[in-house]
Amino acid sequence: MRILIREVKNHLDSEVEISGWAQNIRIMSSVLFIELRDVSGTVQGVLLKKGNEELFDSLKTIPRETVMSMEGQAVKSQAKIGYEVQIKNLEILNKSETPLPLGVVDKIDSDIETRLENRYLDLRRPEKLSIFKVQSTIANSIRDYFVQQGFIEIHSPKIVAAATEGGTELFPVKYFERNAYLSQSPQLYKEIMMSAGFDRVFEVAPAFRAEEHNTPRHINEFTSIDMEMSFVNDDDVMDVLENVIKVAGQSIAESNERELEILGVSKPSLDYKFKRISYSEFVKMANQRGIKLKDGEDLSTPVLKTVGGEINEFYFITRWPRELKPFYVQPFDEEYSRGFDLQFGELEITSGAQRVHSPEVLVNNLKNKGLNPESFSFYVNAFRYGMPPHAGWAIGLERLTMVLLNISNIRETTLFPRDRTRVTP
Ligand code: ATP
Helix, strand or coil: CECCHHHHHHHCCCEEEEEEEEEEEEEECCEEEEEEEECCEEEEEEEECCCCHHHHHHHCCCCCCEEEEEEEEEEECCCCCCEEEEEEEEEEEECCCCCCCCCCCCCCCCCHHHHHHCHHHHCCCHHHHHHHHHHHHHHHHHHHHHHHCCCEECCCCCEECCCCCCCCCCCEEEECCEEEEECCCCHHHHHHHHHCCCCEEEEEEEEECCCCCCCCCCCCEEEEEEEEEECCCHHHHHHHHHHHHHHHHHHHHHHCHHHHHHHCCCCCCCCCCCEEEEHHHHHHHHHHCCCCCCCCCCCCHHHHHHHHCCCCCEEEEECCEHHHCCCCECECCCCEECEEEEEECCEEEEEEEEECCCHHHHHHHHHHCCCCHHHHHHHHHHHCCCCCCEEEEEEEHHHHHHHHHCCCCHHHHCCCCCECCECCC
8 A cells, every 4th residue: 555755754664655756866886766756755765776677777767757656665774864765666657758847856946937837847846835735724724713613604606797896807707698707706795695694604715806917916816715794893803813813823833844844934923912003003104104195095015015014913904094995894984994904014915894784875885986886786685684784804815825934926825826927827
């Protein structure tokens, strides 16, 4: 039975069978060394020419990254990791072609375009694989947390008729004889679920944004972790969000020690209370730092860089001006709303809010934003027959991964990024 390479150390002095990619093959006169890699790590296989002439000769010309299985004795040795496998049998399962379009063990990192073009090879590198092992921990720990807290997981449609925020950031799709769009957010549907009485829901699913900008933090298809709860306000869901981030950080610290080591990053230490800074305070902070910013203006990237850059931790910006938030955000007073963002330094990770629950306020807000309530009737109707007060938020999984692993380009935390110029692979 095949075992994973990292399990070899538990089978010293016995026979093992391992499979993987031959990332390096070296011949020292009458000894051949094969560095075999699988998802769990690497180990050296050793083959003596004496007694294995035929196999030895056939392996001399085997290209790197060939997939093979080997059987042999696991023994302690001089190898860096302290043990190796003395090959008895070896089967080539699939020979690699040469030359490789992208080196896997080469020390020099190729440019990101070449790497993305050959992503299957790029992802064979332990440091790239590690990013996605950690991302899996993040998504699973958040999912577990929600389930424990009594949330129902939902799957809302990704082909929709109306724009969530009425914006232009939508990809049109031909839907038989009509026009439809790829969903930019499950916002309207998760709110409808509050009217449906589901009380608390979450969804982990793709969101599509036809945003033209090409930045290190935007992609055109990202994974949105969304939640919505009934009978709560903005402060309550900020508490939930803080817990969720801490649970994710804790899970990484517990489950991904090896990956963090490979990536050279330390365990996330999140044992502080996330500050809640109001939008107006933030504007003051900007002005104190010499930025001319009026209350009511959006917080641009340079503003977030200057002020947020100094706050090297998670913090909320709360009570945003109503003008700057979508129609479904509950007003706090005439000017401000119950909308908030979670930031890490200059980067926005989450936006959330207590939502409007009164159908009259909703219709008014839609009109004020220049939207036609008629095109939202499937949504507005859900507010007319008993909609509870509710609140929720959405985190971008790729952005959260960036922050927790200190990675500066979102393309690194996305398996197959979709950006302004890339739709393949
Ligand atoms: P930004 O202002 O950074 O463009 P946004 O205000 O459009 O983000 P929301 O619509 O509030 O973002 O989406 C909620 C979360 O989803 C964001 O905080 C972010 O984590 C993630 N997100 C949004 N747009 C993108 C994108 N284009 N690429 C990656 N993640 C995104």
